[in-house]
Amino acid sequence: MYLLPNTTTITKSTMPHPQQPHAILEGLCKEQSLALAPEMVDKLVEYGRLLEEWNNKINLISRKEDAPIIIKHIFHSLLITQHHTFQTGEKVLDLGTGGGLPGIPLAIIAPQATFLLVDATGKKITACQEMIATLKLTNVTARHLRVEELHGETFHTIVSRQVALLNKLCAYGEPLLHEKGKLICLKGGSLEQEIKQSLEASQKHHGFPARVEEHPIDEVSPIFSEKKIVIAYR
Numbered sequence: 410m411y412l413l414p415n416t417t418t419i420t421k422s423t424m425p426h427p428q429q430p431h432a433i434l435e436g437l438c439k440e441q442s443l444a445l446a447p448e449m450v451d452k453l454v455e456y457g458r459l460l461e462e463w464n465n466k467i468n469l470i471s472r473k474e475d476a477p478i479i480i481k482h483i484f485h486s487l488l489i490t491q492h493h494t495f496q497t498g499e500k501v502l503d504l505g506t507g508g509g510l511p512g513i514p515l516a517i518i519a520p521q522a523t524f525l526l527v528d529a530t531g532k533k534i535t536a537c538q539e540m541i542a543t544l545k546l547t548n549v550t551a552r553h554l555r556v557e558e559l560h561g562e563t564f565h566t567i568v569s570r571q572v573a574l575l576n577k578l579c580a581y582g583e584p585l586l587h588e589k590g591k592l593i594c595l596k597g598g599s600l601e602q603e604i605k606q607s608l609e610a611s612q613k614h615h616g617f618p619a620r621v622e623e624h625p626i627d628e629v630s631p632i633f634s635e636k637k638i639v640i641a642y643r
């Protein structure tokens with residue numbers, strides 16, 4: 410059993426057929442006033458299929474079947490757009506992308522921005538490159554490297570999902586962020602101590618973060634009851 414946004418309880422008999430990820434995604438996006446072109450929905454659903462296929466070969470996402478990939482991983486990534494509007498020409502770094510989360514779903518719905526996905530694990534980046542090619546996405550590239558090795562490039566925005574403590578993400582991100590750039594993370598659990606530590610350590614990172622916002626997303630769906638969007642500002 411899993412729960413759709415707000416109130417609907419899904420049991421085995423009423424569970425959406427696996428063929429219905431389009432309908433699930435469209436319903437969730439509509440509830441959040443996130444308007445997506447039909448081609449975007451098609452690509453997001455196709456990405457979900459590819460992610461599942463790759464996940465059978467290499468470990469990209471958890472194999473727990475507590476909620477469909479289209480909700481737990483893809484729609485979850487899209488929730489960043491509740492707190493950030495991607496601009497034309499914006500350069501975005503996905504730090505520790507794994508199988509392309511949140512970078513690939515965001516690149517699909519924000520073709521006006523360019524995305525660089527990096528990860529320390531080579532086989533995950535190979536999977537991302539194959540998925541990007543299959544989806545024919547031209548605004549996203551994936552590179553196998555540790556983020557500490559990335560030099561000489563700056564980004565307007567860094568996104569990151571379930572990678573490291575905020576303090577560490579800020580240390581990695583600060584040299585790579587534009588003057589007015591921000592770091593947007595998808596995180597879980599109690600973050601009070603983690604945020605406090607990152608603010609206390611900001612002196613070591615040229616004052617970054619000067620401010621941190623924490624946005625719970627449990628109202629979107631009980632699936633995200635432990636999840637938050639955390640934004641670190643300069």
Ligand SMILES: C[S@@+](CC[C@H](N)C(=O)[O-])C[C@H]1O[C@@H](n2cnc3c(N)ncnc32)[C@H](O)[C@@H]1O
Nearest residue numbers: 505506507510528529530554555556570571572
């Ligand atoms: C728990 S996985 C999360 C992957 C993806 N963001 C997601 O939500 O499914 C963390 C990923 O961060 C990557 N990672 C950890 N530290 C890194 C670093 N310093 N540079 C690049 N990638 C890193 C790991 O290789 C791993 O793939």
